[in-house]
Amino acid sequence: MSKTYAPPAAMAANAHVNAAKYDEMYAASLADPDAFWKEQAGRIDWIKDPTRIKDVSFDLGNVSIKWYEDGVLNVAANCIDRHLETRGDQTAIIFEPDDPNDAAQHITYRELHRNTCKMANVLKGMGVGKGDRVVIYLPMIPEAAYAMLACARIGAIHSIVFAGFSPDALGARVNGCDAKVVITADGAPRGGRVTNLKDNVNKALLHDTDDVQCLIVKRTGQQIAFRNGLDFWYEEEAAKVADDCPPEPVNAEDPLFILYTSGSTGQPKGVVHTTGGYLVYAAMTHQITFDYHEGDVYWCTADVGWVTGHSYIVYGPLANGATTLMFEGVPTFPDASRFWQVCEKHKVNQFYTAPTAIRALMGQGDDFVTKCDLSSLKLLGTVGEPINPEAWDWYYNVVGGGKCPIVDTWWQTETGGHLMTPLPGAHATKPGAAQKPFFGVMPVVLDPTSGEEIEGDGVEGVLCMKDSWPGQMRTVWGDHERFEKTYFSDYKGYYFTGDGCRRDEDGDYWITGRVDDVINVSGHRMGTAEVESALVAHEKVAEAAVVGYPHNIKGQGIYCYVTLMTGQEPTDELRLELRNWVRQEIGPIASPDLIQWSPGLPKTRSGKIMRRILRKIAENDYGSLGDTSTLADPSVVDELIDNRMNR
Numbered sequence: 102m103s104k105t106y107a108p109p110a111a112m113a114a115n116a117h118v119n120a121a122k123y124d125e126m127y128a129a130s131l132a133d134p135d136a137f138w139k140e141q142a143g144r145i146d147w148i149k150d151p152t153r154i155k156d157v158s159f160d161l162g163n164v165s166i167k168w169y170e171d172g173v174l175n176v177a178a179n180c181i182d183r184h185l186e187t188r189g190d191q192t193a194i195i196f197e198p199d200d201p202n203d204a205a206q207h208i209t210y211r212e213l214h215r216n217t218c219k220m221a222n223v224l225k226g227m228g229v230g231k232g233d234r235v236v237i238y239l240p241m242i243p244e245a246a247y248a249m250l251a252c253a254r255i256g257a258i259h260s261i262v263f264a265g266f267s268p269d270a271l272g273a274r275v276n277g278c279d280a281k282v283v284i285t286a287d288g289a290p291r292g293g294r295v296t297n298l299k300d301n302v303n304k305a306l307l308h309d310t311d312d313v314q315c316l317i318v319k320r321t322g323q324q325i326a327f328r329n330g331l332d333f334w335y336e337e338e339a340a341k342v343a344d345d346c347p348p349e350p351v352n353a354e355d356p357l358f359i360l361y362t363s364g365s366t367g368q369p370k371g372v373v374h375t376t377g378g379y380l381v382y383a384a385m386t387h388q389i390t391f392d393y394h395e396g397d398v399y400w401c402t403a404d405v406g407w408v409t410g411h412s413y414i415v416y417g418p419l420a421n422g423a424t425t426l427m428f429e430g431v432p433t434f435p436d437a438s439r440f441w442q443v444c445e446k447h448k449v450n451q452f453y454t455a456p457t458a459i460r461a462l463m464g465q466g467d468d469f470v471t472k473c474d475l476s477s478l479k480l481l482g483t484v485g486e487p488i489n490p491e492a493w494d495w496y497y498n499v500v501g502g503g504k505c506p507i508v509d510t511w512w513q514t515e516t517g518g519h520l521m522t523p524l525p526g527a528h529a530t531k532p533g534a535a536q537k538p539f540f541g542v543m544p545v546v547l548d549p550t551s552g553e554e555i556e557g558d559g560v561e562g563v564l565c566m567k568d569s570w571p572g573q574m575r576t577v578w579g580d581h582e583r584f585e586k587t588y589f590s591d592y593k594g595y596y597f598t599g600d601g602c603r604r605d606e607d608g609d610y611w612i613t614g615r616v617d618d619v620i621n622v623s624g625h626r627m628g629t630a631e632v633e634s635a636l637v638a639h640e641k642v643a644e645a646a647v648v649g650y651p652h653n654i655k656g657q658g659i660y661c662y663v664t665l666m667t668g669q670e671p672t673d674e675l676r677l678e679l680r681n682w683v684r685q686e687i688g689p690i691a692s693p694d695l696i697q698w699s700p701g702l703p704k705t706r707s708g709k710i711m712r713r714i715l716r717k718i719a720e721n722d723y724g725s726l727g728d729t730s731t732l733a734d735p736s737v738v739d740e741l742i743d744n745r746m747n748r
């Protein structure tokens with residue numbers, strides 16, 4: 102039995118959802134989804150109220166997901182305009198820059214309105230209209246939020262590319278969605294170092310024949326190469342346009358954004374989220390999971406380049422009229438106290454981060470935390486990967502002073518918002534468990550071989566969802582077939598998450614990690630296939646297989662087995678060259694941790710690489726290699742074990 106931590110009495114007493122209410126609402130959400138979600142739609146403002154609530158089919162060949170399909174609304178109006186009367190002067194966004202010596206900014210809802218309208222008018226002037234795609238490649242600055250909301254305001258679809266991605270990765274995403282405009286900055290300061298964002302954009306668009314325009318925010322003031330006629334400084338354009346822009350009426354099922362994410366095969370796919378259901382779900386989960394109350398200061402440390410930044414820095418909090426903090430920097434710059442100093446400085450009430458950051462900071466010792474006044478904290482959250490018990494304990498006791506519930510939120514780019522998490526005023530938390538389904542969410546544990554539902558408690562299998570929720574992705578951009586194949590073909594009639602899971606004796610859920618070829622490095626999701634294709638694109642590499650292995654800080658590290666072209670020397674210099682190559686092809690987050698030279702890879706007779714075996718070798722777990730008799734050449738395995746990378 103794991104130890105549990107009951108909700109603090111004061112929180113349970115005032116929470117949006119306490120234990121009794123959770124049970125009652127959860128039962129209602131399953132008993133009559135239409136009635137339940139019709140009521141929840143009232144969280145946001147509609148130009149035309151939806152009358153058709155849910156229309157969903159998970160049947161392969163016919164997958165279709167629609168929520169609120171006859172509703173009309175505007176997301177930016179919901180996140181900004183409807184708050185102006187009551188909280189125009191309240192801070193919407195606190196911006197904390199990379200350098201602690203630079204002043205923080207407090208942007209009110211009124212200022213947010215003005216800035217978003219300006220950006221919207223600039224985009225319109227560049228020819229962007231409803232349904233057009235805009236790529237956002239920005240640092241964590243307020244303009245990133247203005248850009249998102251400006252797109253939403255005019256009905257354009259944004260696709261944010263994390264500023265740490267390489268020119269190649271950026272170029273693929275610009276082309277993938279046929280973007281009209283890229284919004285970027287001259288440079289991005291992070292941890293005291295500057296990434297030359299505009300340079301990257303120029304490289305990404307070098308071979309572009311569509312003349313993609315670029316809107317550039319001045320962040321660092323550095324020199325940039327300007328493409329005349331195609332590039333525009335945001336500040337100059339903003340000065341020329343009006344500071345009001347009427348919100349465009351948008352259908353609930355029109356796309357709000359595309360966000361590329363990694364899967365087990367092929368290149369990243371463009372996850373499509375639509376407007377009405379997504380916003381209802383983001384707003385509801387933000388309010389209830391974090392127990393957000395009027396006047397609270399809320400901080401999610403993610404980057405807007407990831408889904409967490411979309412739902413829980415921008416859309417959820419702003420739809421709720423919250424004060425949301427945007428942090429440009431990193432947890433360890435200038436030193437490991439930075440997070441906690443920011444919490445103290447802005448009196449943060451809810452703090453939401455990733456286990457990898459917690460582990461890294463835990464390793465620096467308690468002093469960095471205890472020297473700060475963290476008395477404002479009421480709640481802590483984690484997301485992105487399973488949290489190990491040591492990190493949970495440290496977070497709970499040292500950061501939270503033993504008084505803040507931890508919500509371990511399990512969800513995905515595909516899910517739009519939290520699907521499983523304890524609720525802070527309702528559930529006694531268990532370190533490491535994602536615990537309870539959110540309202541309307543129907544998790545099932547399936548037997549991976551038979552695909553049958555495993556009933557009862559104390560069971561383990563793969564995690565699927567039996568029915569839809571409003572925040573679910575609707576399709577893969579430009580490839581609905583891939584959407585169906587990826588999520589609905591392995592287990593017929595269910596949404597397959599790609600995660601394994603255990604339901605314990607109490608009926609609580611624990612995520613056991615990915616069951617596919619996706620690895621989770623520092624909370625960043627990566628397809629091993631992507632790293633492999635980057636490696637084999639190098640002229641000296643004949644073949645490569647990539648797996649994850651346990652890593653103390655990152656959760657998983659990237660272990661690469663590389664077969665060189667005949668005649669190539671396996672040297673340390675080449676190792677370094679390959680590492681830099683992958684960084685260039687994808688970005689620093691994809692840097693191989695270990696590269697093992699492998700004259701041969703274990704393959705079946707039909708030529709499939711047996712990753713299961715490579716994973717075991719990388720994990721140092723030879724006892725359970727399983728059946729190797731189906732290999733074309735079983736001796737390859739001994740050779741790989743003998744030459745395993747030491748660490």
Ligand code: 6R9
Nearest residue numbers: 484485486487509510511512513514612626
């Ligand atoms: C939001 C986000 C999704 C994958 C997911 C799972 C892992 C996320 C987790 C977690 C255990 C948690 N994951 N939250 N595993 N406990 N609380 O991270 O989206 O980048 O798409 O990653 O991350 O494996 O399938 P995304």
